[in-house]
Each structure stands twice: as C-alpha cells, then as structure tokens.
Amino acid sequence: MRSSIIASLLSAVTVVYGYANPMACSGECGNAHDPALIRRDDGKYYRFSTGNKISIHTAPSITGPWTYKGAAIPNGSKINLKGKDDLWAPDVTKVGNTYYLYYSVSSFGSQDSAIGVATSTNLDTWTDLGATGIASKAGKNYNAIDPALYWDGSKFVMSFGSFWGDLFSTNMQNPPVKAAAGAAAIGIAFKPEGEHAQEGAFIAKNGNYHYLFFSFGKCCHFDQNRPAKGQEYKIQVCRSTSATGGFVDKAGKKCTEGGGTTVLESHGFVYGPGGQGVYYDPKLGPVLYYHYVDTRIGYADGQKKFGINQINFSSGWPVV
Template sequence: MKSSIIASLIGLAATVMGYADPMACSGVCNNAHDPALIRRDSDGRYYRFSTGGKIAIHSAKTINGPWTYLRAAIPAGSKINLAGKDDLWAPDVTKFGDTYYLFYSVSSFGSQNSAIGVATSTDLDNWTDHGATGISSKAGSPYNAIDGAAYYDGSNIVMSFGSFWGDIYSVKMNNPPLTVASGATSTRIAYKPSGTHAQEGAFIAKNGNYHYLFFSVGQCCGFDTSKPAAGAEYKIQVCRSTSATGGFVDKSGVSCTNGGGTTVLESHGWVYGPGGQGVYWDPTLGPVLYYHYVDTRIGYADGQKKFGINKIDFSSGWPVV
C-alpha cells in the first residue's frame, strides 16, 4: 500500500514538473517558423502567418487543423528597400477596429540593417503593404529592429521589438498603428547582459492586473548544421509588470532588463527548441501559447519546424503550460 502511494506521488510530481506535449495538429503543420495566430470574427476561421515565402498564410476551420497553405501575404515583397525585402520574417497579426494589421521584419541574418513594416487587410486574405512603420536600425543602433508585436494596453498601442543588440525595446504607436507616434522614444524593457545576448521575439499579453512579456532565449535556427550545447537552444521565458512599458520582473523578482526570465516552455521529450511564440485567447480553449518547435522524430532543419499549441494556466499568477 505504502509503495503504491509513493509511486503515485512520484508520477504526480513528474506530471506537475513536466511540460504537456503540443496539442494535435493536422494538415500543413510545418512551414511554421515564428507563427502568428488569429481567428476571423466573421466565420471563426483560423489564420496562421509565418516567416518566409513573403509571409506564408495558412488557414484552418479549427485551431488543430487541418491547416492548408493559401498564399503569400505580400507577394511583391516589402516596399522597404533593404536586404531581405523578399524574405520577410517574424509576422505579428492583430486587429484594431475593423482592420487587421500584419507587422513583419525586413532584415538579413546577422545584420543590424533592419526595419519593421506593416500591411493591412479587412478579411485576412488580401493585404495592402504600407512599408515602413518608422522603427528601423543600422550598425551602431542601440537595438535591432525586428520581431515587432503590437499590443493595446488599455490606453495606448505599444510595439515591442528587438533582438541581440540591446535586446528588447518598446515604443508607442499611433492609432491606427501604421507608424510610430510623434515624438515617441524607444525604451528598453528586457536585456540579457551575458553571452551573446540571445533574446528576441517579444510578445505582450494581459491576464488579470498584469502585462506578461513573453520572449525567446537562445539559438533559434540551423540545428541541423550547428546544434548548440544542451540548454543553449531556443526556449520561452516570461516576465510580468503592472505596466506594459516597463518594470518587468520574473517569478524570482529579477528585473527583465538584468537577465530576468522565468521559463515557460523548453525542450522536453521529442520537442526541441520551442520559440517564436505568441498568446491567443481562444473562445473555446481559453488562453493558448502558440510557437514553433523541432520534432526530433522528424528532423532538425528549419523548414521542418512545426506549429505547436498548448493551453496556458494563469491561476498561480504565472503562466504554466
């Protein structure tokens, strides 16, 4: 009797301390690097946007699929005349008023010559590119202008962005958010002071009285040719604040601008290097964390990265997958 109780407790502990596997996904579940997820109000259809292919659009009747490739969101490439204008990165999609806004990055790997662009749509199918938002960087800038994600904090639209060079910043946008607000200055909200400063992909989401800053830490890509040391691959961390523009700390109280970050999801089992995340409040499932990951049973190449979804529990005050 005693041994069976101990065994049950060990099993419970393993469940509590582990991570749930991604929910089922059918159809085209790869081609999912840096996914952005939204549900169309008119018919409840889900749309997924991802890096590459001039922002690839996939769609499904349910969040689990079957996902089908539709088209490129910006088939002519960006109006922003920088290297990478035909290979757009890191989409973020959100709706303000009656219009959907698709933010994207124009850059090239390892370069700080970057800018964040925006396109708009009324139906999620057909997009008009407006080009530059006014967030850009070059060699010597305090940040790298990629991975933009717009967030309404109840008063203002705030854009979080950045990576590696100075890590993550935020800036106030106009409403509608086509450009940076006049006179607005960028503020650093997260920084990894050691190593390569490998932190990017910021996404702010609110639950209760807190704004939660989710971000990716570690090596994102090229696992098939240059696999990092164990633990140095992508993982998802979070800090929180009562303000969307600063003061973020992790669960231990460490400032997010001084290396803070509580891990939400990392490699486990056959899931490797999860990151490029966002949060969506699904009408059926409640809050879900979506991201890309490598399924080690399939392969480590960037093109093989799959679309992952997990429900999030905020009941402790911190997101748990």
C-alpha cells in the same frame, strides 16, 4: 501514509514530465517559423509565418487541417532594404474592422533592419504600407525585428528586438501604422551574458498583469550547428503592472538584468520551442503558440512545426 506516497509520486512526475506535448495538429503543420495566429469572426483560423513573403495558412479549427494559401505580400515589401523579398516574424492584430500585419525586413545577423506593416479587411488580401518608422542601423543598441503590437488600455505599444540590447518597446499612433511622433525605444528586457540571445517579445494581459513572453537562446540552423544542450531556444516570461517596463520574473529578478522564468523548453520530441505568441481562443481560453523542431522528423529550419498548448494562469504565472 498512502496519500503522502501518492503526492510524492505526482511531484516526481511533474519534475520529469514538466511540459505537456503540443496539441494535435493536422494538415500543413510545418512551414511554421515564427507563427502568428488569429481567428476571423466567421470562425476560420489564420496562421502567418516567416518565409514565402509571409506564408498564409488557414484552418477550420485551431488544430487544423491547415492549408497553405500563398503569400501575404507577394510583391515584397516597399521598404528598400536587403531582405525585402524574404520577410520575417509576422504579427497580426485586429483593430476595429482592420487587420494589421507587421513584419521584419532584415537579413540574418544584420542590424540594418526595419519593421513594416500591411493592412486587410478580410485576412486574405493585403495592402503593403511599408515602413512604420521603427528601424535600426549599426550603432543603435537594438535591432528592429520581431514586432508585436499590444494595446495596454490607453495606447498602442510595439515590442521588438533581437540580440544587441535585446528587447524594446515604443508607442504607436492610433491607428497603429506608424510609431508615435518623438517616441523613444525603451529597453524592457536584456540578457547580459554571452551574445544576448533574446528576441521575439510578445506581451499578453491576464488579470492585473502584463506578461512579457520572449525566446531565449539559439533559434536556427540546428541541422548545421546544434548548440550545447540547454542553449537552444526556450520560451521565458516576466510580468509587470505596466506594459512599458518594470518586468520581473517569478523570483523577482528584473527582466532588464537577465530575469526570465521558463515557460516551455526542449522535452521529449520537442526541441527548441520559440517564436511564440499568446491567443485567447473562444473555446480553449489562453493558448501559447510557437514553432518547434520535432526530433522524429528533422532539425532544419524549414521542418519546424506549429505547436499549441493551453496556458493555466491560476498561479499568477503561465504554465503549459
């Protein structure tokens, strides 16, 4: 009897307190919109984020103390579009001895967008190469922002997209500075309802599955116009045995038909988590990193904080 009561209490706690708070963060933990995280071979951590022509922060530990180091692309992008001096949503990957930093050139609400790339051998100084060949204009069913590179075991795949037809992927050349010749943009996830508020695709491998993480809901300007409860950013996931399609959620619903299992959403002082990625840390194992609003501080975009949670995949689905 006592054991059943304890089990019931634990179950209730799980329902009420379903999400762990972000790990402790010290130093400059703000300025973290759409973060990208990587660790250099010498153990130094680097965080890249939207704003200031892609902000660079470094730290000796994944939890800090984080220090601002300047702009990754201080002269702006070579891509001649509105937004070339206000770059968004970076993604960073190491291939061989070279780091690749992908970024978005666009303006808020526009579909006139392109994905660019810069390279580095040290993560500190970058050479902008400009366009990758992934771009969009009015009339396309996708928006070419929020890039994330992924190696599926045989080829490089770039996921991207925001609103319109939502999330897509395309094959990349090797080395991954350009889209593969003739590569099509293939839809991998779509929310059919409302404004199709889905973006920030990020694919990560665990076991036999490729997991497609994404942000769903309203992302920004919470200090000016907060959405109805539950319509703010949250992080969802689908999975597939292929990195280029067939993603379904935990209930078996196709990701291209509105599927998505929630991994992290507003709770406690955490509001609107999103802009996420997954990093396999040598000490902590898989971690989910993201930005969020700390309601104890403020709701403005510039106040968004850097969040990290460990991920448990033991059930076959990511749990923070």
